[in-house]
Amino acid sequence: MGGLTEAKLRALAGERSYERGLGYVDAVSGIEVDDGRIRASVRGTERYEAELVLGGRGKPTGTCDCPYGQEGNFCKHLVALGLTVIAEQADLPRRRETARDRARDLDTWLSGLSRKDLLALVRDEIAEDRQLRRRLELRAASARGDLAGIRSRIRELFDIGPFAQYGYVEYTDARAYADQAGQAVTVIRSLTTSGRAADAIALAREAIGMLAAVVENVDDSEGRLGEISAGLADAHHDACRAGRPDPEELARWLVTHALDDAADLTDIDPLDYEDLLDERGMAALRRHASEAWKANRTGWAEKHLMQRLAKSGRDIDTVIAVHAADLAPNGHTHLLIARELDTAGRTAEALEWAERGIRETEDLATVDTSLVDHLADRYTRTDRLADAVTLRRDHFTARPTPLTYQRLRAAARAAACWPPEREKALDLLRADAERKDAHAGRVLVDVLLDDEDVDAAWQAAGEYGAGDDQWLTLADRRRPTRPADALAVYRRLSAPLTRQTGNHAYEQLVGLLLSMRDCHGRLGTPDDFTAYTTDLRTTQKRKRNLMRLMDAHGL
Known part of the structure; x- marks a missing residue:
């Protein structure tokens, strides 16, 4: 606790909140101290609950249920609590021990109650606390083996109605909603541990669908629903590992889920289930994925799944077939195919695909520059220097920029033909600039500066114009x-x-x-x-x- 200082509070809160927090120190009451956490009430416009998390090497953090605090800010109430903690530093060990004593006293008292009194106490509490009642109802349904009851309760957990105005859960209510929805993960895990993995599998899948249906209607700025979705994905995987569902049925669901919008929410990777699918399940996984892809060859999800499965099975031809079914007009897909073939050691085919990408691009001004770089590099490495120059010249002619000029210069110097190539390139830019192409004039000035030909750049700027930044450089x-x-x-x-x-x-x-x-x-x-x-x-x-x-x- 000794790491908390006024300077740290000021840095966390900012000057305005820190100064306002000074006036709330006397409003702090009911301090409770646990290991690393301090909670208290702070009386402001209303009574707010504030909590500081201390200890460790990281900076202190805090939460408060005031409107400003619920937006994720370190508010004046947290400042007031922090200042109180600093002022009462010497008293913190006693407060911590008092909290432990109270916890022990509570446990002793509960243990001494008769069954009748304990039941009466629980009934009184669930009558007052709706969330506690729901949690206990879920436990009761699980203990009875009441799958329909559990399913009904899980639907209630994901219902945004009680938290939403006009069908949307605002930031201020999102945390309470996430706390409620997160109980579904606990219930599903408890089914697995109690020997009911098949039920857990079914409910995990349904819960994923329920969460996906509402996520767009919740302000999840803090990422709590993302954590719940990850928890559901883990709970499903654990249930499958415990229950060993039919491999073909599991494969079918994995493909269906991977192609559904909910896949972006859970990030379930079918290949993570490879050890559960066995040979028969993996064959079914590839079959279902292939059928889905053939039905929609340009679908991103279908292509991605097919490529993942093909790569895992080292099936390079299928990877290429998936790419080739939807070739981008700028040659980018040709480049992906060429890289896959290069990785597989099929360099001749890789070169053919790269060259095909250049040929099939209708306008070299729109070609993927990485494809030009890839092919020029292959030409250079195989001592086809003239071909590299031709490629770079064609690209510069179609897209005259300082970068394409630099690439042409490097290729031409390697082929020992830069002076004539340079004159052709400069003539092209001058011709464009004389047609009142202001861009060409600026490019001409830039490339001459890059060539360290300052006098020619100055002359070009005077003849064709230049920007203020270029004039300053000149x-x-x-x-x-x-x-x-x-x-x-x-x-x-x-x-x-x-x-x-x-x-x-x-x-x-x-x-x-x-x-x-x-x-x-x-x-x-x-x-x-x-x-x-x-x-x-x-x-x-x-x-x-x-x-x-x-x-x-x-x-």
């Missing part, structure tokens, strides 16, 4: 040798910034001023720069953050 590159040219760019870029406010604009402006100062230093005109900054200070003097930033840089 000025930075040109400043050492042509400071006057760079200075003109910096002056132009700084003008609109003087009409803006905000620290980001000020930082940009000061960066330009530093570059301008360097230019004037190279030109031997420092007095001109001093006059410029003096005038700037006069016109911008109300911008105090700008003035401070200029002072910090000696401007």
Whole structure:
């Protein structure tokens, strides 16, 4: 408990909640201390229940049933409880021992009650506590072997009606709903442990369907329904392991579930049941999956299941057949097939599929770039350098970008033919730019900069236009040798910034001023720069953050 400090509370809650929590310290009452947990009531607009979880290496956490706390925030009530804990640090061991004594006293008292008195007590409590009554009703139905009764109770557990307004469970009610729905997992597990695995299997499947039917109508921001679905999936697997259902029936259900929307909820993998299916069940699993895929060859779930089963059985031809039945127009599926064949050591077939993907893409501008990279890499590794250059040239022609230019340059250099290829590429960009294609002009400037041809990039920017970011890069590159040219760019870029406010604009402006100062230093005109900054200070003097930033840089 000693790890809790005021600084940690302030960091967890934020300044506003921390300051407000200071005024609620006197409203904390009924502190209960367990190992690592402290609970109390805090009187605010209403009486709220707050709980701090301490101990361990992680930071303290807390929950509170006030509206702000139910949104997942560390509220002022938790701050008040935390401050009370810090103030009463020395008293915590005594409080913890008192809580243990009370628990022992309660157990002793309950043990001493007669059967009649104990029954009367339980009846009184279930009359007052609806959730307790439901839990005990489930236990009673399970003990009687009343499958219909258990099924009815589980349906009630998943009913969102009592928690929903207008058919939707809001965040503030989602935790209570999840606490109720989560009881279904406990009931299903208890059936398995009591020797009724077949009933547990049936109810787990029904419960998964019930949860899937309501999940879209619950604000599950905290992921509690996800935890319940995982619990149902585990309970189903454990029940199957205990009950050993018919392998073919299990296979049929696994395929049906894998193709259902509920599969995304539970993440049940049919291959996790491989040891329960045996040879006959696995054959049925593949048969049912194949039938489903043939009925819907473009369905994502059907394709994914078929591929998983085929890969597990090392059936590469089936994997390829599934991919080939729904080829993407951009060559992406051809790439997947080529990679599968490469992994299987069938490199010649892999190359054929990659080349086919390029041929069958109607417009190379839309081709999956990874397919081009894959095929070019294969050409390079097999010493087909001319083919790699041709592929890269065709791709650049269809999609002239700095990246495709760089890829063409690398391939052409490897093939020792870059100078002529470079001229063709630049001619293409110049031709496009002369047709008033602003994008081509920007690409031309970028690739010339990438080639370290600053003079040509400067000329292209002047002829075809460039963006401010490109002009800034050009000025930075040109400043050492042509400071006057760079200075003109910096002056132009700084003008609109003087009409803006905000620290980001000020930082940009000061960066330009530093570059301008360097230019004037190279030109031997420092007095001109001093006059410029003096005038700037006069016109911008109300911008105090700008003035401070200029002072910090000696401007």
